[in-house]
Amino acid sequence: MTDQLTTTFAALADPTRRAILARLAEGEATVNELAEPFPVTVQAISKHLKVLERAGLIARARNAQLRPSRLQGAALKEIADWLGDYRAYWDETFDRLDEHLRDG
């Protein structure tokens, strides 16, 4: 399970892949459509899609010729929830620090 999380984080570490995910949040898209806004080749986008697929972040249609990609929500949501929790932990801690400093 931890390995899956590591794979997911590695996939999320790249800005182009995050941009692809943001685009897919609006709906499914083919590799050509995804490549359009980026100054990279369709092959490069294909590689990114493979990484995202392995990480369980997207799914690609198997039989359709253009193989459109779409977002797989669950893995992303787990990551977001978890990071949110972790961030909230520190936010709350530093609220307490703030109060402590005000108390003198």
Next chain:
Amino acid sequence: MAEIVVTRVFDAPRERLWRAWTEPGELARWWGKRGWTTPPESVTMDVRPGGEFSLLSVSDEDGREMRLDTTYREIVEPERLSFGEASVTFTDLGDGRTEMIFRTTSEMTDEIRRRAAGGLASAFDRLAEQLSTHDRGATR
């Protein structure tokens, strides 16, 4: 690996912030989430590179304990300190206030990793549940 950055401005001079972060009696009064207490006697702070930084957080609700056990990496009084995967910088804003920037990565503690792995596992559990519910529905 994801980075978490928290920026805060405190209405206190930089030296005051430094003390809050580096004196056990100070830190014990604010460290951790609400509802969790840090017993001052559990805090070890050997504030120098390679020195130990450890403490216990105890849940007020059920006495559960969470242990932080890490090592200081860099100490530059009063502007910067780092431990484990985290670093904190303090900037004197010149008007009695101090900006603090705290950075940490997702890999800071095993506890967090376990929780995250548990999160993914429970997602798969829910999926399995859903699928089996669906199966039962189909055979009815």
